[in-house]
Amino acid sequence: MSQILLAGLAASSSHMIGTAPRRSPLHVCVMSDRLLAITALVKSVHASKRLATSLEYVIITTIPEASVLDAMPRLPVRVIAFDHAVKSLVARGVVPVWLWQEWQDWLDWLPSARWRTNASLRPFPASRDPKHAHPLNLLRLYLAELPALQQLDRLLLLDDDVLVQHDVATLFDTPLATDTLLQASCSMYHLARLGDRSWLNLTSATLTYSATSFIGAIGPQAYPVCRSADASGPCAPAALEPLLLSLESETNRARPSSLREQLAWNFGVALLPLDRWRAQALVRRVQRWLEANLIHRLFPPDSLASGLGIPYLIFAGSVGCWREEVVLDGLGFVSSDDLESSGVQDLGVYIALHFAGPDKPTLAGLEHGQTVQMLAANHLERTTSRRRLGGYLGYGYHVYGGYDLLGGDGGCYKDPGLCAETTRWECNRCVVDCQYPGICWPDPAVCGAGTYWDCFERKCRAAAPSHGPFLFCPTC
Structure with a gap:
């Protein structure tokens, strides 16, 4: 931590x-x-x-x-x-x-x-x-x-x-x-x-x-x-x-x-x-x-x-x-790395923590004596681990209201009708559309067996044992 x-x-x-x-x-x-x-x-x-x-x-x-x-x-x-x-x-x-x-x-x-x-x-x-x-x-x-x-x-x-x-x-x-x-x-x-x-x-x-x-x-x-x-x-x-x-x-x-x-x-x-x-x-x-x-x-x-x-x-x-250090927002988008880089020194000073975004915390720990602050810290550390593996594209190219994390103008968008019912088109490929939008899922015609599509590098890589054929998708 x-x-x-x-x-x-x-x-x-x-x-x-x-x-x-x-x-x-x-x-x-x-x-x-x-x-x-x-x-x-x-x-x-x-x-x-x-x-x-x-x-x-x-x-x-x-x-x-x-x-x-x-x-x-x-x-x-x-x-x-x-x-x-x-x-x-x-x-x-x-x-x-x-x-x-x-x-x-x-x-x-x-x-x-x-x-x-x-x-x-x-x-x-x-x-x-x-x-x-x-x-x-x-x-x-x-x-x-x-x-x-x-x-x-x-x-x-x-x-x-x-x-x-x-x-x-x-x-x-x-x-x-x-x-x-x-x-x-x-x-x-x-x-x-x-x-x-x-x-x-x-x-x-x-x-x-x-x-x-x-x-x-x-x-x-x-x-x-x-x-x-x-x-x-x-x-x-x-x-x-x-x-x-x-x-x-x-x-x-x-x-x-x-x-x-x-x-x-x-x-x-x-x-x-x-x-x-x-x-x-x-x-x-x-x-x-x-x-x-x-x-x-x-x-x-x-x-x-x-x-x-x-x-x-x-x-x-x-x-x-609200004045600063009253509400800490967007915790469903950010990682502990983001907060450290933003100068957030202490989660405990905030009255409320708002997990706005696609990544919600696991709440079960609260029933077993875990404090809100510890739950948030663990949640952010898990996000950090995934982020370091997959970069910011783990949530798709556009997050937090549509911000383009690649700095582009959204020109990669195509009609979602090009993709199957459970997927959507995102920057030259169809991706699985589940709880975590923008999951990197390889098109079999692009990546062969034992490989996965690297969203950030936009190329096939050997699949690490920890994540199998896709980059990460814990709830699909």
Whole structure:
């Protein structure tokens, strides 16, 4: 285990707050259909709280209530059935986007080019996933309108791939600027190079919307411009950004020049001032942006550009960033080598660890006395071992929202229809499409028996006994 991770095994008390008991509980919300992940998150939050902190956990899920309560006995858990939540929204006159017939039709069109207009983003293949269009992902935009939450002024929303190490009251009690409608993590990674060495470098509140691929910006760290109307991508039409600026001015009542300058953020650990959402009728802005996306076909609903890009547009100019060393993000992309190169000295100082990305930790160790910090350290060390073997292409060419780890412009993309059902085309070959996107799988016509395809060198190599015919694919 690296020295930088060992240094963090001592407990930190830097996030403690006053000991006065509270009159009412703080509310922590999780929306998920993964019981093991929900349980690990809630237990980590509860184990990290101080005695003076009173908490209630709001679980919005499709899992039966009895199963959730059985997994977390004696904890203050309130389960809201997803179906009930949707019906209660409709009863209030709020029809969520996934119930719109036009939205459902669009989802049916996605396998073809029928959904496109001259302003439609052609996203990176790695950013396409049905989870972005899942109602549990979209429901967060409607939380202020849920009758079951009407009595709440604030809500701490946690993704189910978050684990907590310190009292979340520190986050819940954060003072918000007057115009803030969301407090979130603004830590992002970008590919850094020094000589022959490459790593994912952590930045805190420095990357802007224009430096990410979430709103279809054109630039070296986002998308190339589409060279023709029938371009398959990944690329952004020249008409897209001017349209977004016009819609922002009309929908958000904001200056058109402000969009590119906004700081990139994510929903993993987010404080929602629900009272402000209601006072400003935020749900109207939500519906207008979703309607605009439907009318102009800006972002396909199964893309990260839709799942996060639309919220980027909704909350432009209204996001506050957690201070440094509050949330450590992107742990499903990075290794311990990346964190050391980024200057991360101690995992233990962070209140929350967010395993955003394709590589999730094994949670079983938490049930056997393993701390969150040790679990994270072991997870990062395993990632480091795989990374050193396979390079950054172990997760595909485009990670963390579509960043091209080879520094190219995505020109290697071909229509995924060229590949079999369980594979996809990636840079001149079909690769297995499983839990770890971009796994290096040799085409038998390219590599012979006893060899595997080396993604980084792009040639066949003798297969080492440890990984057999493919580079690595532990869960296929």
